[in-house]
Amino acid sequence: MGIEIGGEWTLAESCFDSTVLGKCEAVMSLGNGYLGLRSATEERYVNEKRGLFVAGTFNSFGGVAESEVCELPNAADFLEMGISLNGTDFSLTQGTIQAYSRKLNFATGELHRHVVWMSPDGQKYQLDFYRITSMRNLHTIAQKICITPLSADAEVQITTGINGQITNSGSQHFSEGAKRFYDKKYMQLVQTTTQTGIEFVITTTVSGLSNPHIAMDRRKIFSVFNTHISKNQKLIIEKITTVHTSRDKLSEGMSTAKLQSIALSNLQDQSSLGYDEIARLSAESWQKKVWDNIPVTIDSNNPRDQLSLRFAQYHLQVMAPFHDNRMNIGAKGLSGEGYKGHTFWDTEIFALPYYIFSQPKTARSLEEYRYLSLPGARDKAKENGCVGAQFPWESAWITDGEVTPLLGAADIVTGLPIPILTGKIEIHITCDVCYGVWQYYMATGDEDFMERYGYELVFETANFWASRLEEGEDGLLHINNVIGPDEYKDEIDDDAFTNYCAGWNLYLAMEYRDKLEKSNPELLADLEKYINYDLWQQKVEKVYVPKSREDGVIPQNKTYLSLKEIDLSKYKNQKRVGSIYNDFNHDQINEMQVCKQADVLLLMLLMEDAFTPQEKRANWDYYEPRTLHDSSLSLSTHSILANDMGDFSLAYSLFERACAIDMGENMHSSNDGIHAGSIGGIWQCAVLGFGGLRLVGDKIRLDPKLPEHWKRLEFYAWLQGQKFKIEITQNSIQIDNLTQSGTIELEILGNMFVVRNRLKIT
């Protein structure tokens, strides 16, 4: 049961269980940033969850429901293929499975399922299913299915086409559009999102079979093929599909007919290449973009370590809409309906560092998205009686503004759905966006980005905080009624994380303004309407930041340290996250010293130069036992902090647990999609944690401490516009400047170095 290691490049499943399909559908999902495709099987199962998501195509089901907000619509399925073998439908819930494996090869992006199946009537067949989403032609998905009857000849019936009956768990986002066969060979279905009017054109063709019976049904177009295969002869079927939408930059303003024609033409081109060539070209792109370009290599006696990093890099690649700055990363990437494709703070705090160091162009695009979302952020600030830019907690299309749903799961006490307050009061997202800009600028030095987008983002977020701070009876400025990263605490005052970061955001705005005064007064003049220097200064000096107790513990918020304490061991040892909700409702949890994730510890990682090692230790000792890690974002933060504090084996075990969020034994944790932030966290554990690459204050620092069973860690990092190879062993650090167009200053193991070509420290 579960996910296994199939070599250093391959995630494998060696046992089929029709009751837990969601896991592999998500963790083995395919994609290319433009689209994401859950790895549902060709044959249908009751518990399957098919999913095709195209980045940025948000739509709202609408209606009277408080819980309906815009989301990425689940588009038509074309993977499905009904396979009848001598009159029996191929299904692994029947007959006997004599051999089974499913493997996702990260090197090539190819999914391969191999089955030897004995049908209930005793006939034996070998089936192999290959599939890729093209990294070369982003609109293309290719499937190859090979069927070999092993016992006797077989009459085979194949039913396949395009099925637009798919919904987002019952919410249908599409009107049915045109259905069309071209030459009895190409099938095309048009779907249009109901509210946003985005057209999807899905076109597909099957080769290796002939003389189809063609058919249409509601929201469906399909072909039925009959053929005969002799014993031991292999039938090879290829199905090539293209997906185009009117949201594509190239399709803007295009008529439906034109879009249909482009889609057909692209399909004709692609299908003429055939599966193997499409797959080869796609694998070549994978090599070029990722595996030859920015690999993270771990020499460890546990092969899972290397695989975990490839898993992370694979998903960080397929989830990022690097092709379009009007789009961002969803909390589940493009691998499921979870969190509706919405973008959270996960982007800046958990995923962005990967892109900043590995693919700075993608990182820039992700932050440009925030810039393009400024109008909605300004509106949101206004709605809340503030000025400047207040970013939405959940964000979808750039003009959508706040899209957090209003109702969640059942309250066990009242029997009613729990109201979701995050969209209203989880306001730290605004300083997280600013933190993203700061990180990006720190690492890249991309002044062009700052001039066009970055400064305005920093100033406008500062303006929000200046207007959001409330003067208290103590004469200081407080932030009341918020939710911090620890979402187990609702409607709290003086959240340490939020207050610290808000103050920092104001400082940063002042700092950048001062810098511009010297470096670019012309731009400063252009940005003048966003600058309220005196106000920032006046506010920042009075921001209340929670002070540590005598024992060094910083109160997470105004009341936390006085809340009731209960025995949490049951929940610390839980098998599924959130088990505390089985015993308490949200109001009750709100009154206990328990954290979903620990605000103060995360703060100590992000603002690490603001705290002493003693403070870190004191807070770790206090908060770690009270943290249930019920957020998938929690473990990587704790791993890095543990490593910083010298708790190396704990750091590694927390890293392992972070990897296990998606790759582990819990067969349900990824049903709604992979955990994008957590996957960013896997990379962070390795590169920022063990590798020790960090942005601290105004320095880039390298302070590696590898787990003792890692012989070597090698990774690539873009710093200030140059690409470096960094190789770390237990007793050496070597840095190669591959670009060699300048120098870089680095603090390594506490000393400053200037690296021009190569630096080796032993």
Add this chain to the structure above:
Amino acid sequence: MGIEIGGEWTLAESCFDSTVLGKCEAVMSLGNGYLGLRSATEERYVNEKRGLFVAGTFNSFGGVAESEVCELPNAADFLEMGISLNGTDFSLTQGTIQAYSRKLNFATGELHRHVVWMSPDGQKYQLDFYRITSMRNLHTIAQKICITPLSADAEVQITTGINGQITNSGSQHFSEGAKRFYDKKYMQLVQTTTQTGIEFVITTTVSGLSNPHIAMDRRKIFSVFNTHISKNQKLIIEKITTVHTSRDKLSEGMSTAKLQSIALSNLQDQSSLGYDEIARLSAESWQKKVWDNIPVTIDSNNPRDQLSLRFAQYHLQVMAPFHDNRMNIGAKGLSGEGYKGHTFWDTEIFALPYYIFSQPKTARSLEEYRYLSLPGARDKAKENGCVGAQFPWESAWITDGEVTPLLGAADIVTGLPIPILTGKIEIHITCDVCYGVWQYYMATGDEDFMERYGYELVFETANFWASRLEEGEDGLLHINNVIGPDEYKDEIDDDAFTNYCAGWNLYLAMEYRDKLEKSNPELLADLEKYINYDLWQQKVEKVYVPKSREDGVIPQNKTYLSLKEIDLSKYKNQKRVGSIYNDFNHDQINEMQVCKQADVLLLMLLMEDAFTPQEKRANWDYYEPRTLHDSSLSLSTHSILANDMGDFSLAYSLFERACAIDMGENMHSSNDGIHAGSIGGIWQCAVLGFGGLRLVGDKIRLDPKLPEHWKRLEFYAWLQGQKFKIEITQNSIQIDNLTQSGTIELEILGNMFVVRNRLKIT
């Protein structure tokens, strides 16, 4: 495989096949006129099609699609029950089925499934599933599930609740509304139709289990129960559910909260009765309404004959919304999504006779629906440049007007969907409605109905025809560009059926006007604005009615007899209807002498006194071989005609084939629902055909000719407000007037009789 006879009262399935679930879901569907429930199983299967339909709750998905029209929305499912037995999900696709039966008992309306199942891990269990929709409290559905572990003790987990993710083949008609647990015991889900704003409140409770884990998901509310059963001990679980909607007459204008509270309160009352008592009360109602009241009894050596009639009566009872005259019968009853719950001519021509003779109040309600739909019919006439009332080919809510979709299945030549023209030009529905009024009045003599609704319907339909007739070059009045009952002929002129019936409609209007002049001049004055006597007279005299050729064959339409003839044997012997579309497209079929059903033969049944026996024979001999019976309405008509002509064994075999449309071996024919018109046809074959009860001209006639293996046929008929028992044997007829409040004139075997108390002819 397939449907079997389980005694004279029971439809049975003795073998489970997960690939053909639709058949039993439909033919064993439950209902009570208020709601219809497909008989999907508790456990889920890939090919299942769950369905809950509440009469009259039409909604349109809307959007840009030409194929989206209003339909009966498929409401939330509550039948589903996940059953985990010692950790293995109960599913008949796994393990071994050691005993299996599923039986629908028409006497009680109870569905019972019995399974002895060996799980894949070798544990044996007996499971019994009982289910009814209450005929007493129309809002109530009751389930009882009994589980007995036969090999060892069992840990059982039950997951069940309400699932609002159900769609109509991908079209979601509901916004998600409130979800609520009351006392952790009652689960409630509110759904609101997106366009018509009809609220559905579904409330359910489970007994026999305790300490649920309660949960909500998107459009879902459910509970998870864990329990232990000792070996050979029976766990009995009851789940009682109520369905209420804001379309219910009693709920009109009610707030959602009030409706929720009424629903909860009804559920509390019902569930306090328990399954057995709810089932007993419902069975009592079945006895009272149908089986003790209006049974059709056949003494035949083939028990399937009796069962077929009970099947027909059962479905005619559950499909008819006898409680509300704003609703009518859908072409698939309430048993599936097929034909979208729309009402066609099937009501008047195929189903109505049953109600007229068996339940005249229901018949009246169905025709009142047409009266209430007059505004839409008047609008449709106007849109087509006519006056009077043109009834929609497909009809939904009384104010909806025409609701026929515009696009159908794939055209094999063009690759595009076939345009559906019936809503535009299949205009005979208007005389069919008039025929329904005539039939009802003829049989019942219900003058109150006529005064309130009937005369206006007849006059306004006549006005439509008067304005629709077109003067031809021959100086006669033609009806061009129509589709007759034979839908294989598009856009034709002078359809025999339409022209004859239109002329008859005009004559009938004149006749009723003359009658009213004498009997009720006051009413005549009230109706004056609908009366155009001179115009009717002037038109009716010039209506072109196709004349028979020398050989007696009446041309079905202007061109039919000159069309190409092809060898139809392949299609006459087809296993699935419509196979001709695999070889030809609609335009090609339009150019051949082939009928879906035979217009002229149906005409000869409905207007039987207008044709001589020789004409009937000549047309039978011509059209029968050219008729593919690709309409389910065709066979019963042909059976009755064959019997009339003395082809007794052919008549019986056509009757058998008519019964087989739903009850036969084709496991796919009923997927989208039972065939309401065809089921009316089963009853017609027996009572109008073999039993020989007919309305002819101004007479009620009884001219029975039983199949030779039928010893006896006994049925009840309401005639002119009195109830008669009619018993027919091979050599006797006995008529008992059960009401004895007057006399009735009947033509029996060619002679007129006046029946007061009892008449026996031997």
